[in-house]
Amino acid sequence: MQDIKELSIEGLIAVLKEWGYPAFRASQIFGWIYKKGENSFSRMSNLPQVLREKLAGSFVSGTVKLREKFISDDGTEKFLFELNDKDLIEGVAIPAESRVTACISTQAGCKFSCRFCASGLLGFRRDLSAAEMIDEALIIKSHCRPKQFSHVVFMGSGEPLDNYENLIKAIRTINAPWGLGIGARRITVSTCGIIPGIEKLAQEGLQVELSVSLHAPDDKTRSALMPVNRKYPIRDLIACCRHYAARTNRQVTFEYVMIKGVNSDLQKALQLSTILKGFDCKVNLIPVNPVSEWGGEPPGKLETLLFRDALIKAGIRVTLRKPRGRDVGAACGQLRLRYEKKA
């Protein structure tokens, strides 16, 4: 059965019209789901009983279940979700003063095999549907009170731009006033650099934030870390990001995971400033979070600071994330590091 969250409000209005109900019923139904977090049609008490039954016979809602929640010492919460086919995915809630950012997964597993990433180790299982992504956001929202659920980042497991149609559908619902009502500028898509996906996203007329996992300033190093670079090399990727920034009027963020002996020396910093020259972007440096199946380690403090300072000197806007609280699992740490600043 179809999940009702796959429909836009216009789609739901069309279904209701066919059934002989007026359009305002659609707002009531989505009000229950998106504003009150109610997934059970039978409990939608302001709807006629017959309509509740008809909905329950035609749609499902809320197929993603919360299996477990881990709370870190620093307040970050990691959610382990179970899909209806029993696959597991994870999401993270990253609190700031009065607000919470939800970091959500777009695929179960991942195809892209970045060497330092735990998600790829499991291989690819399947794309998540738009409704499943929205479910993740809704579950996280229901756990954030009294803080305000304010930002969404597509930075959990999987590659969002490899699941494009579902991603866009989820973004539109998360953004819509009849949906979760999160402003486009508070929604971030993080990609390993799928150029055609970035190009399409630039055409959507949505001002969503783009984060690009760059992690190296030259093709040799990047291809060794991220096989996707062989298909979409750095020069083309940066050109595409410049176009995205110009078209959407958003500043692109480049994620740069620092790995000792691989990409963190001064020469790499200089190369990075050269390739980003004249581009009004941001660089987010993150000391790599060690993954047990892979030997990479973060560089020492001095090397990290020298790298950062070289970028600052070159006029690049840069933030440095400190690895914190790995007490709720390494993957959570990885996700959180990236998005502390958004919250």
Ligand code: SAH
């Ligand atoms: N596929 C998307 C989104 C998921 S990965 C992308 O590549 O951007 C989210 C972020 O976590 C990426 O920047 C990724 O490079 C980073 N990441 C993965 N493993 C990490 C690790 N061990 N330490 C630090 N960051 C990591």
